[in-house]
Amino acid sequence: MAPSVTLTLVKGRLDHKEFVFDERATCVLGRSSDCSPRLPDDEHHRRISRHHCLIDINPPAARIRDFGSLNGTYVNGRRIGKRERHQTPEEAALLTYPEHDLADGDEIRLGDTVFRVGIHAPGTGEWPSGDELSVPSLDPADIAALLQEIARGENATLIPGYTILRELGRGGMGAVYLARDDATGAEVALKLMLPRVAVNPTSRARFLREAELTSMLRHPNIAALHDLGSSGGVFYFTIEYCARGSLDRLVSRRGGRLPAGEAVPLFLQVLDGLEHAHDQGVVHRDLSPSNILLHEADTGTLVAKVADFGLAKAFDQAGLSGLTRTGATAGKPVFMARRQVIDFKNAAPAVDVWAAAACLYHSLSGAVPRDFPPGKDPWRIVLQAPPVPLRERAPDVPRALAGVVDIALREKPTFGFTTAAQFRDALLAC
Structure with a gap:
């Protein structure tokens, strides 16, 4: 079974009692009509903001932060992210409040409404151990260091079949290089995507299966995807090289x-x-x-x-x-x-x-x-x-x-x- 995060209503009056997230999502809670879950706009929730807090979900992980509400958001009875009473909503909007990682069984309270967090992670049978784990949890410094090694050729064998010529650009998840396909001699753009979590066979297969669907797109205004795979914990794909850049x-x-x-x-x-x-x-x-x-x-x-x-x-x-x-x-x-x-x-x-x-x-x-x-x-x-x-x-x-x-x-x-x-x-x- 795939990992999931569930918000179950344990106190309050909502149309839905359970909200299940089995893929990447951002969840905004508040009284606004576009929130989901939406809290009642009644006397018990007058102190709840229209957009009160945000939950960032990537199963089985979840993280919550308050948007600077006057009364704050409570996690297991502890208030997080509350603005000071002398601050206006406009002043609070200038601040970014700390994020709080959620665990299985945590309770989130907004006014008189309480949700219990359920975290379902894959069974241990799906996860390898020891040397089978391709990459440990990486922080941005680890990613930057590995990309530098690749750029210098120290990890050139990570992506067999391609010779890296020079860097074209980089972002938060990886970098793009001009590379030569050793089999054909053609120049391609080689993009590396470095995971921020340990990789297991299920995750690897899921990514490659989903990414393969995009390789079917063929149009003059879509950069053609030639090859994709993973090697040494680094996911990569190659697309046609566009010499005029981005x-x-x-x-x-x-x-x-x-x-x-x-x-x-x-x-x-x-x-x-x-x-x-x-x-x-x-x-x-x-x-x-x-x-x-x-x-x-x-x-x-x-x-x-x-x-x-x-x-x-x-x-x-x-x-x-x-x-x-x-x-x-x-x-x-x-x-x-x-x-x-x-x-x-x-x-x-x-x-x-x-x-x-x-x-x-x-x-x-x-x-x-x-x-x-x-x-x-x-x-x-x-x-x-x-x-x-x-x-x-x-x-x-x-x-x-x-x-x-x-x-x-x-x-x-x-x-x-x-x-x-x-x-x-x-x-x-x-």
Whole structure:
């Protein structure tokens, strides 16, 4: 049986008595209509905030933190994350409160509502021991050190069949290298994903099975996935090498912004790639300018290719990413839709469309849609702060184009565009 985390209602009045999470999720508790579980908006819960606390779940692990509520969140009778009484909600929003790891049997209390946490981990028969464990639990320093070894060639044998030529970039989970396929001589982009937890055969098989589904995607605007596997505890895959780099680097080279006449054609292609993937039932869930790659066609024009389809989801579902999505090492969710935080488990194609709009916004303005002041909890910003209209950032962007981007970034009461085709057609029309 797969690992899971369960919240069971032991006190209170809710429509559902049990909430089961068997894959990566973020769970926001509060009185707001979009929370799940949603607490009653009654006299017993007046002191509960609309967005009161967040639980980050990657079964069998779970972690909770308060959003700076006046009365705090209680775990086993101990109050966590409460703001001081002299602080306003706006002042509390400037703070990030500590996270608390949850264990089986813990009780969470908000007002008069109490949940009991149930942690179901795989039986010991699924987990190997000793030398069979590929990788111990890794922290960011361990990951950085291993990547440096690989870059220097000290661990070149980790990925047999490929010769690493140089580093192309890196992120929180690994790095990308230009490599040569020793069998064909072709240059490929080799991406390494280092797990933050010990790897067992079940997790390895789950990741490779899920990732294999994305290898079936074939489209001119999707970077083709050639090979994937694991070696020495490092998961790797190779994709076609796009010599013009990534969109974020192009924007940086151009001084932080692209003219509309250059940016919009690229995003029409991005949306074509997204539409194809969505038609195959694959949602990216992690689209950003860094995984929009650029290839130069024979005509000299740039071709956009979306990379990493489904791989972040596969890594999460295999339990290999640890609890890093909302933690200090997770980075800021600057290109993530609010709906994805509220209902991460059921991320729909519309969240990719929102992310594409956020990437286009960034390309046109050099900024991201929401303001993220230093020190302020970025996840609370995503929940509560609306995007800034594009022309407030970049007044020279054509009004009709800015209007379409602003519509695409709308989430209340519904998404402005729910499909890639709708957003593409609106861009073409303006």
